[in-house]
Amino acid sequence: MPGKPARPRRYLMCEPRHFDVAYAINPWMDPAGTVDRELARAQWATLVDAYRTHGHTVETIEPVPGLPDMVFAANSALVHGGRVLGARFRAPQRQPETDVYEVWYKAAGYAVREPDEVCEGEGDLVPVGGRVLAGTGFRTSPGAHEEVREHFGLPVVTLPLIDPHFYHLDTALFALDDGTPGDIAYYPGAFTQEARNTLARLFPDALLATRQDALAFGLNSVSDGRHVFVAPQATGLVGRLAERGYVPVPVDLSEIHKAGGGIKCCTQELRP
Numbered sequence: 261m262p263g264k265p266a267r268p269r270r271y272l273m274c275e276p277r278h279f280d281v282a283y284a285i286n287p288w289m290d291p292a293g294t295v296d297r298e299l300a301r302a303q304w305a306t307l308v309d310a311y312r313t314h315g316h317t318v319e320t321i322e323p324v325p326g327l328p329d330m331v332f333a334a335n336s337a338l339v340h341g342g343r344v345l346g347a348r349f350r351a352p353q354r355q356p357e358t359d360v361y362e363v364w365y366k367a368a369g370y371a372v373r374e375p376d377e378v379c380e381g382e383g384d385l386v387p388v389g390g391r392v393l394a395g396t397g398f399r400t401s402p403g404a405h406e407e408v409r410e411h412f413g414l415p416v417v418t419l420p421l422i423d424p425h426f427y428h429l430d431t432a433l434f435a436l437d438d439g440t441p442g443d444i445a446y447y448p449g450a451f452t453q454e455a456r457n458t459l460a461r462l463f464p465d466a467l468l469a470t471r472q473d474a475l476a477f478g479l480n481s482v483s484d485g486r487h488v489f490v491a492p493q494a495t496g497l498v499g500r501l502a503e504r505g506y507v508p509v510p511v512d513l514s515e516i517h518k519a520g521g522g523i524k525c526c527t528q529e530l531r532p
């Protein structure tokens with residue numbers, strides 16, 4: 261069937277072998293609740309299988325006991341054009357992840373620049389259309405956006421977030437097609453009015469998602485340009501992706517949602 265072309269991707273992922281909700285650093289996390297770690301592992305394995313079945317390469321990093329959020333590989337860096345800008349986490353509980361991921365990137369042959377300001381990798385940095393869309397307000401600081409601009413030599417568009425449920429840019433926006441001009445989906449209510457105006461100007465044809473789909477982690481999706489790996493709970497979005505010519509591939513990470521992340525959070529893209 262003709263339609264949108266997929267581009268094979270390389271992803272870095274971390275098995276939720278030590279996954280837990282042991283502290284609360286976003287509104288989704290309830291340390292008093294229960295977590296079924298075996299279910300989380302099984303759901304995560306389904307995502308790995310889905311990527312491989314669709315022709316993508318998945319690399320893995322060894323999880324470390326005591327770092328329950330390490331499953332969220334997308335917070336570890338931005339990788340683009342062979343360059344890596346590592347992470348500096350806002351929450352002390354996650355700060356030890358920086359060195360663990362840095363060891364992996366170095367062993368994989370990358371030079372890693374350590375950011376001076378809080379920077380949570382692809383959680384807040386979304387490359388699309390030759391620019392980097394950059395979230396701020398809860399985690400990544402605006403100073404880190406400057407570091408991105410300088411390190412990658414790409415224009416950076418600062419987008420302030422206002423709703424604590426959507427504390428990372430990748431919970432409210434994702435690239436459907438990361439080429440040029442690019443195609444994105446987002447939930448406007450997560451952004452300041454000014455950021456909404458900017459997005460409307462840059463992406464007049466974007467798919468605008470509902471709060472319901474955003475709360476179902478529908479915007480924490482991964483697209484290869486054709487297939488969209490998406491939370492099945494985001495029923496409205498799934499239908500609209502198909503209307504737009506994309507192929508939704510539903511993958512349920514409900515157990516991992518308890519820590520405030522979904523498909524995209526678990527997936528660090530290793531861009532060429």
Ligand code: ARG
Binds near residue numbers: 332525
């Ligand atoms: N518990 C993690 C945190 O609050 C979840 C991170 C989700 N990752 C993401 N890319 N949005 O830091």
